Amino acid sequence: MKAPWQPPMVEIRLVxxxxxxxxxxxxxxxxxxxxxxxxxxxxxNADTHVHKSTMSHHYRVLREAGVTWxxxxxxxxxxxxxxxxxxxxxxxxxxxxxxxxxxxxxxxTRRD
Amino acid sequence: MKAPWQPPMVEIRLVxxxxxxxxxxxxxxxxxxxxxxxxxxxxxNADTHVHKSTMSHHYRVLREAGVTWxxxxxxxxxxxxxxxxxxxxxxxxxxxxxxxxxxxxxxxTRRD
DNA sequence: CTAACGGTTGGATGATTGGCCAACTATCCA
DNA sequence: TGGATAGTTGGCCAATCATCCAACCGTTAG
Numbered sequence: 001m002k003a004p005w006q007p008p009m010v011e012i013r014l015v016x017x018x019x020x021x022x023x024x025x026x027x028x029x030x031x032x033x034x035x036x037x038x039x040x041x042x043x044x045n046a047d048t049h050v051h052k053s054t055m056s057h058h059y060r061v062l063r064e065a066g067v068t069w070x071x072x073x074x075x076x077x078x079x080x081x082x083x084x085x086x087x088x089x090x091x092x093x094x095x096x097x098x099x100x101x102x103x104x105x106x107x108x109t110r111r112d
Numbered sequence: 113m114k115a116p117w118q119p120p121m122v123e124i125r126l127v128x129x130x131x132x133x134x135x136x137x138x139x140x141x142x143x144x145x146x147x148x149x150x151x152x153x154x155x156x157n158a159d160t161h162v163h164k165s166t167m168s169h170h171y172r173v174l175r176e177a178g179v180t181w182x183x184x185x186x187x188x189x190x191x192x193x194x195x196x197x198x199x200x201x202x203x204x205x206x207x208x209x210x211x212x213x214x215x216x217x218x219x220x221t222r223r224d
Numbered sequence: 225c226t227a228a229c230g231g232t233t234g235g236a237t238g239a240t241t242g243g244c245c246a247a248c249t250a251t252c253c254a
Numbered sequence: 255t256g257g258a259t260a261g262t263t264g265g266c267c268a269a270t271c272a273t274c275c276a277a278c279c280g281t282t283a284g
Contacts, residue, residue: 021130021134025272041230042231050273052230053231060232090209090211091211091212096202096208097205164260164261165245165262165263166244171261187250188259
């Protein structure tokens with residue numbers, strides 16, 4: 001099976017990473033992955049009410065930004081954080097974001 | 113003069129901060145502010161080719177996300193980073209982002 | 225071989241964004 | 255009082271985004 005495109009470490013851009021993380025759903029996904037280590041799409045999707053194609057879209061955004069790494073195994077996709085790459089490129093970034101994310105309730109995020 | 117709206121510390125949301133920083137122009141502004149300490153709009157705008165109303169838009173995004181603090185002084189607006197607030201809420205976040213931002217050339221950010 | 229499974233893709237839609245321009249507000253100076 | 259200065263606001267536009275649905279594709283199980 002053709003592996004989905006994911007950027008080499010050198011091509012990971014800070015702005016893209018930030019943009020990928022600047023979404024409640026994706027931030028939750030990343031927080032989840034950080035404790036789970038690696039999960040397949042169904043599991044990540046399990047707790048949400050979101051359509052699977054929407055989730056697929058979010059998988060892609062994270063993957064193409066260089067935040068996650070996807071491995072195809074049979075008919076499943078295993079997704080994990082690119083911790084080593086991200087830590088090397090942006091030391092402390094992931095830790096501080098994850099720390100803040102778990103601290104801050106994932107409540108309605110928009111001001112009105 | 114009526115001060116522009118800026119959120120109290122308690123209302124600052126991680127996702128909004130990330131979203132505010134997930135833009136090349138705004139990221140550059142924040143990097144600049146971090147070394148300058150405090151600047152008025154004209155100075156921040158000085159090096160850019162961007163229309164002043166566009167910059168005004170970016171000032172607002174940063175301000176309403178809680179990233180910057182704006183003080184009106186006469187007919188000028190002095191903008192600074194809300195370092196203390198952000199550091200207290202999201203320890204290490206600003207440092208790691210600024211570190212990464214200055215390291216990474218502000219080159220074209222989009223993959224094609 | 226065929227059906228079910230896991231996930232992606234394409235299309236449609238409504239909301240949001242970033243950009244510019246012109247007009248406006250508020251302040252200061254002469 | 256009448257500019258000039260500093261920045262915001264509203265209108266508009268093109269581009270992007272998140273979401274859903276339906277159709278699809280590759281893999282495994284019966």
